[in-house]
Amino acid sequence: MVENIEKLKDIISSPKNILITSHRNPDGDAIGSSMSLYYFLKKIGHKVSVIMPNSYPDFLQPFTNGKVINFDQNKDKVIDILKTIDVIFMLDMNNMSRLADLSIFVEESNAIKILIDHHQEPQLNIANYIFSDPNISSTCEFLYEIIDQMQMKKYFDSLIAECLYLGIMTDTGSFKFKSTTAKTHFILSDLINYGADNYKIHELIYDNNSQSRMHLLGYCLNKKLILYPEYNSAIISLTEDELNTFNFKKGDTEGFVNYALSIKGINFVAFIIEKDNIVKLSLRSKGSLCVNKIAKQYFNGGGHTNASGGTSYLSVNETIKSVEKIIKTI
Numbered sequence: 001m002v003e004n005i006e007k008l009k010d011i012i013s014s015p016k017n018i019l020i021t022s023h024r025n026p027d028g029d030a031i032g033s034s035m036s037l038y039y040f041l042k043k044i045g046h047k048v049s050v051i052m053p054n055s056y057p058d059f060l061q062p063f064t065n066g067k068v069i070n071f072d073q074n075k076d077k078v079i080d081i082l083k084t085i086d087v088i089f090m091l092d093m094n095n096m097s098r099l100a101d102l103s104i105f106v107e108e109s110n111a112i113k114i115l116i117d118h119h120q121e122p123q124l125n126i127a128n129y130i131f132s133d134p135n136i137s138s139t140c141e142f143l144y145e146i147i148d149q150m151q152m153k154k155y156f157d158s159l160i161a162e163c164l165y166l167g168i169m170t171d172t173g174s175f176k177f178k179s180t181t182a183k184t185h186f187i188l189s190d191l192i193n194y195g196a197d198n199y200k201i202h203e204l205i206y207d208n209n210s211q212s213r214m215h216l217l218g219y220c221l222n223k224k225l226i227l228y229p230e231y232n233s234a235i236i237s238l239t240e241d242e243l244n245t246f247n248f249k250k251g252d253t254e255g256f257v258n259y260a261l262s263i264k265g266i267n268f269v270a271f272i273i274e275k276d277n278i279v280k281l282s283l284r285s286k287g288s289l290c291v292n293k294i295a296k297q298y299f300n301g302g303g304h305t306n307a308s309g310g311t312s313y314l315s316v317n318e319t320i321k322s323v324e325k326i327i328k329t330i
Contacts, residue, residue, distance in 0.1 A: 002149075004129050009150045011112060015045045016086040021106065023098035024053040025250070028205065031060045031068075032167025033091045033116070033139040036160045038067060040147065043155045049081050053102045057251025059208055063163055071102045078105070085111045092139040092167075094119035094302070096126045118142055119303055120292050134304070137179040140167025144187050158195025165196040170205060173258065178306065216246040220256055226320075227266070233327040234260040237272040239316050248275075257282045268330060270323045272316055279312040279319050289330060298326060 020037055022030035034050050041048045050064075054072045071078050088111045096103045106113075107126075115127035118141075120134045136142045144164050147153055168188060172180045175188075192198055219242070226235045236256065246252075257271035261284045268289055271282040281299050283291035284307055291308045295301035299310025312319040 001131070004131060005146065005149050007129060008114065008131075008146070009152075011087060011114075012041065012044065012046065015047070017084050018046050018048045018087045018089065019081065019085045019111070020048065020050045020089045020091065021099065021102065022052060022091045023093040024100040026052050026056040026060070027092075027254075028060065028170025029138045029140055029167035030092045031056060031063055032163045032165075032170070033143050035063055035067070036140065036163035036167070037089060037091065037143060039157070039160045039163065040152075040155055043157075044152075049085075051078050051081070051102070053100045055250055057254065058249060059205055059251055060166075062204055063166055078102070082106070082109050082111075085109060087112045087114065090115045090117075090127060091143075092117055092119075094122040094132070096123060116142060116146065120305075121296075121302060135179070137177070137181070137184050138168045138171035140164045140171070141184060141187055144191075156194045158197075161191040161194035161196035162201060165191045165198065165201055166205070169198075169201060173255075174202070174206070179304075210249070210252075212247045213249075213252045216243075216248065216252055217256060217259070219246065220253075221259060225260055227263070228324075228327055229265060231327045231330075232265055232267040233330075234263065234266050234269045235272065235320055235323055236260055236269070237316050237320055238274065240274045240277070243273070243275065257284050260284075261286065268327060270327075272312070272319050272323070274316050279314065279316055281310045281312060281319070281323075283308045283310070294326060294330070298322065 018041055020034045022034050038048050038050050050067055051069045051071055055070055069078060082105050088106060088109060094117050096107060099106055113127040114129045116131045116139060118133055118136045118139050122130060122132045131146060133142055220236050224236050253273060257269050260266060260269040267286045269284045273280050283295055285291045290305045292302050292305055295303060295308035295310040299312055301310025302308055
């Protein structure tokens with residue numbers, strides 16, 4: 001880690017053309033880490049582009065200020081940008097496949113590649129320098145520590161602080177997950193001192209719901225939640241037709257899985273959602289039950305001990321049956 005810190009400091013010591021990217025369907029930690037690094041690198045004299053594989057939820061727009069380029073909608077532009085890039089930062093991702101169609105162009109680039117991530121089992125051959133710590137709450141917390149160890153916090157301002165706060169807040173479930181430590185809270189305090197408006201950030205993310213999203217949540221809990229009390233488990237599922245009924249927008253189902261996990265006696269939840277003819281799963285657990293292993297073994301996915309995701313190549317109903325078999329074994 002120390003050796004990589006010194007090398008990273010050397011890499012960014014002179015002006016370069018830098019690209020920042022993160023995983024498909026970027027969340028708060030992906031956007032927060034990417035934008036905080038963007039503002040930081042701009043302040044020390046670099047030319048910086050932020051490129052995401054696809055779009056992100058509307059509630060994250062206030063943190064991007066129109067700086068993020070969507071690869072799905074601007075492929076030719078991104079390919080041209082990549083031709084001039086000296087350094088690529090890959091944030092909040094542990095596998096090149098997480099970049100989806102963007103991955104092949106990143107792989108082919110001769111730029112120096114730097115991975116900063118907190119997921120389990122990183123793909124070690126995708127970057128020249130890897131910063132990986134699965135015990136840390138978020139990539140944003142990790143990025144704060146890296147900048148601190150480079151002794152470059154003097155460049156922090158309210159924009160950087162708010163983006164870092166965003167990522168830590170969202171990836172810890174508003175600081176309730178087990179990954180939240182005393183050090184996490186110390187860092188949050190420091191970010192507030194740098195100008196992060198904790199009330200405003202929370203309001204933008206959690207108190208900014210559309211009426212259709214609230215109706216969709218009610219439908220999920222009233223009609224689509226299946227409990228398996230004998231196995232301390234639950235499943236929620238939504239088909240694409242059901243999503244369309246509620247005028248679904250990206251990010252509308254964010255956090256729905258946690259409502260089921262909050263039920264007394266429930267230790268495992270699978271949230272199954274069909275979108276664009278693909279069935280995705282969000283897996284959540286309590287205690288020592290490792291959903292990362294389940295996601296990796298059965299659904300070509302992974303993540304963390306208590307929060308992971310994956311993909312099913314079956315229908316929604318067939319996927320439900322597969323999960324029902326799994327919960328009888330855990």
